Amino acid sequence: MGLRITADDPPAENSAVIGQRNEPPSGDADLRRLLAGLTSVRNGDFTTRLPVDGSGLVFDIAVVFNGMVDQLALFTSEVTRVASEVGTEGILGGQASVPSANGAWRDLTASVNSMASNLTGQVRSIAQIATAVAGGDLTRKIDADARGEILELKTTINAMVRSLRETTRANQDQDWLKTNLARFSALMQGRRDLEVVADLIMQELTPLVSAQHGAFFLAEETRSGTRLRMIGGYGCAVDGDPPRTFRLGQSLVGQAARAQRTIAVDDLPPGYVTISSGLGQAGPTSVLVLPIVVEEQVLGVIELAGFTPCTAIQRDFLDQLMESIGVNVYTILANARTDVLLAESQRLAAELQARSEELQIRQEELQISNAELEEKAALLATQKTDIEAKNLEIEQARQELEARAQQLATASRYKSEFLANMSHELRTPLNSLLILARMLAQNGERNLTPKQVEYADVIHSAGSDLLQLINDILDLSKVEAGKMDINCEPVQMRQLLDYLDATFRPLTAQKGLEFRVSADPALPAELFTDESRLRQVLCNLLSNAVKFTESGFVELRVELLDPSPAAAEGRVFGPALAFCVGDSGIGIADQHLETIFGAFQQADGTTSRKYGGTGLGLSISRDLAYLLGGRITAESEPYEGSVFTLQLPVVHPGIGDPGPDSGELSAFLLQQGFGPGSAAPYGKPADDEVLKGRKVLVVDDDARNAFAVTSILELHGMDVVCADNGREALDLLVRTGDIDAVLMDVMMPEMDGYAATAAIRADAAFTHLPIIAVTAKAMPGDRDKSLAAGATDHVTKPVDADELLDCIRRSIAGG
Missing domain, CATH: 3.30.450.40 (GAF domain)
Structure with a gap:
């Protein structure tokens, strides 16, 4: 049938099913319903349906119309769903499903799905790369296909990751470089x-x-x-x-x-060179x-x-x-x-001494000759001129001798000043090195590996060896200058022998040597001498015995001597002891038995010698033995061993002789304030409750030392404030007012420790404030100078942590 729509036709109403009215069906009515449905669809209403109760062309049009509306509704619903998931809800991977779509609808559905799929792939690729970068993986990049602004975003992110990767690699390389430079510097130090x-x-x-x-x-x-x-x-x-x-x-x-x-x-x-192993070789x-x-x-x-x-x-x-x-x-x-120049200086000094003695002998001979010539003056008048000339030569020789002596004194003074300054310069860095190495080795926070703890132990051991060498050179200087202090005290024999046994038994066991310690039953329970110097001598003798013995034994025998022979030489008074250190080592030839006691001398002094060392130990030990009122003798046979014997009085002759009876010795020691159960002068340690909460002012211009000392004190609960010099310390004391103790470095710019200590003591508010002087020079007179300036006590660098803490406890308790 033919249908026609004219402009005069009235519009159809919008309803769920068009045409459900009480009017008879007709061709115009069908067209109006169709037009109304199409208008609704055009306006986006996909709920419109045409009745399918007719037949023929109208029925077919209604079926086709209703099918089209259903298709549009399904397509719209799916596209809306996918757009909402991707654009609003952020759900990726969604696809529109319109199974019955054909033609342009099918192409449009495929385009929507392609758009959603591309967007999903691009976003997920960017997310994966972002997640990998956040996790530290800088090796990946965005490979998804993209165009337009997404392509620009992809390029920007890939460039960012590449730049971050290059920056990270550069930082890792610099960290590796600096870490290994520091490691090698420490290795060679x-x-x-x-x-x-x-x-x-x-x-x-x-x-x-x-x-x-x-x-x-x-x-x-x-x-x-x-x-x-x-x-x-x-x-x-x-x-x-x-x-x-x-x-x-x-x-x-x-x-x-x-x-x-x-x-x-x-x-x-x-064939240029071959690198080989047990399995093969290659160039x-x-x-x-x-x-x-x-x-x-x-x-x-x-x-x-x-x-x-x-x-x-x-x-x-x-x-x-x-x-x-x-x-x-x-x-x-x-x-x-x-070292060579020092040895040459000592050789020249010895030559000057020999020249001086030679000139003295010549002077005495000339004086005798002059006396003889005066007696024969009447008979030998013609020789008067010769005699006067010889007298002039003698005077010139005397003046030359005085000039040489003055030069020698000047050289000795320069050497002492040099050693003092070098002591300060060496002890200052050693102070922080030893303290921090010891703290690392203790691993208080348990955050170091055993290998790192071992490294710290090696650093501390190497620093301690260097400190011992410095101390040996300073001891030698002190002995030569006649300024070595001897502090006598009662020494318990059993404690001394136990200390030596505990110290050297592990060393001998490590080398597979037998270590024997024996003592005469008649030995007194204690002797009165400088314990630290006695330990220094005995440790040196035992160390040498262990060093020069490859197999066999090392022994220490302590015997009670008959004082008569030694007393005849004027070196030992009253009861005397002999500390005999024997070994089965390499021995010493007769021609070297005396020279080994010279400074920097060894039985084998060549550069290819098997056993190392400075050659200072025996020289210092001999001088210390002399200062303690005794002497050291040596007996040896090459390849059969050696015996070094230290002879000492039971009581140092410098404090008087209480007599040979052990009972009288005990009475004398009790009179001096010593004996069984007597307290040490300071009472030689308190609980850390004495230190906890106390505030200490650390005055030191070296940041490394200030950091090391601060670390020790803070571990024991102390509050620490620091000052770079004496003037800043004075200002802090006045401003703070609650300082419990002061650690005062002696050598500082602007105002040194002596001047700062004197200035603090000048203020009545700080009359009883504990001030502990800290010096790295450790030369004779430093302690007295510090105490004279007003210091409470005195310690030397490198600072021993336990000694420093005990010193602070004593000072706070006394203050």
Whole structure:
């Protein structure tokens, strides 16, 4: 049937089913219902339906219309759902499902799903990369296809990740560089043997930079010019092929030294050098030759070979490390030259002394000759002129002797001042090093690995060895200057022997030696002497015995002596003891028995000697024995052992002789305030409750020492405030007013410790404030000078933590 819609046709009403009216069906009515339905669909209403109760074309149009509306409703619902999930709810992965869609509807559905899928893939890819970056994974990037602003976002995020990855790698490289520079600096610190330093460097450096072969060449001056001799290696023998000594310009080693520039060679030919192990061997592909230069002076060369070239950060590390190695090698060489100069100075002093004695003898001979000439003056008038000339020579010799003596006194004074200043300069860094190393070794927070604790122990041990060497040199200076103080006290024999047994039994056990300690049953229970000096002498003798004994035994015998022979020599008074230290070691030849007691002397003093040491121990021990009123004797046979005997009086002769009877000795000690059950002068320790909550002012211009001391005090519950100098300390005291004690460094700028202590004492408010002087010079008279300035007590650097805490306890309790 034919249908026609005209402009005069009235619009159909919008309802659920168009045409459900009480009017008879007609063609115009069907058209109006169709128009109304189409209008509703155009306006977005997909609930409109046409009745399907007719037949023919109208029925077909209604079915098609209703199917179209259902299709549009389903498509709209699915598209709206997907858009809502993706755009509003943030749910990705949704797809529109319109199974009956065909043609353009199917293409439109596929486009919507493609859009949702692309957006899902892009967002999820960005999310995955963001999650990986947040977790520290900087190796990934966004690979999803994108265009427009999404492509710009993808490019920006990938660039950000790449920049972050490069920055992180650069930071890691710098951290690795700085950490290893610090580690090598600590490794070389305090070393004095170049061959040991070279070996340590090669053992640590070669694997660190992924090399498999390494050699350390030291520059030495010879008659034929500068030579580079190999003194340390990694993966290769120090002596053997190829040659281990080169001239300047010879081979790449000599060329690097001459040009003072690093030489790098990659793609080495086969057979250049062989790196081998127990499983095989192969040739390296790269060689790096680095000169060690300080102030345009070549000190050595390090050569490294490996299967892969060094990275840029490794090259930068090696360049900086060469400067640090150069400084340390230069310092070791300078120390060696200083030792030589010191020995030469002592030799010259000995020659001056011999010359002085020779001149004295000549003067005495000339005086005798002059007397004889005066008696024969009448007969030998013609010889008067000669005699006057000889007298003039004598006077000139005397003046020369006085001038030489003045020079010697000046040199001795300079040496004492030099040792005092060097003591301060060495003890100041040692103070913080020993304190912090000990705190690390104690691992109070339990955050260090056993290996790190072992490193701290090694650092503390090395620092302690250096401190002992400083103390030995200062003791020698004190003895030579006649200013060594002896502080006598009652010494319990049993405690002394137990201390020596506990100290040396582990050392002998470690070497597989038998250690024997025996004492005469008739020994007195105690003797009166300087315990610390006595321990110093005995520890030195026992240490030497352990050092020079490879197998067999080391023993300590204490015997009661008949005082008559020693008393005849004027060295021992009253009851006397003999401390005999014997061993089955290498022994000493007769011609060396006396020289070993000289300063810096050893039985084997060559540079290739098997046993190390400074040669100061026996010299100081002999002088200390003399100051204690005794002496040291030695008996030895080469390869059969030695016996060193320390003879001491039971009571030091400097305080009087109470007599040989042990009962009288005990009575004398009781009169002096000592004896069984007597208290130590300070009462030689209190609970930490004495320290907890106390406020201490630490005055020190060295931040390292202030940090180390502060760490110790805070561990014991103390509050710590710090000042850089004496003037700042005065200001803090006046402002704070609640300081319980002051730790005052002696040597500081602006106002030193002496002046600051005197200024504090000048204020009546601080008359009884405990002030503990801290000095690194440790020379004779320092303690008296500190006490005279107003200090309560005095300690020396490096500060022993227990000694410092005991000193603070005593000072606070006394104040």
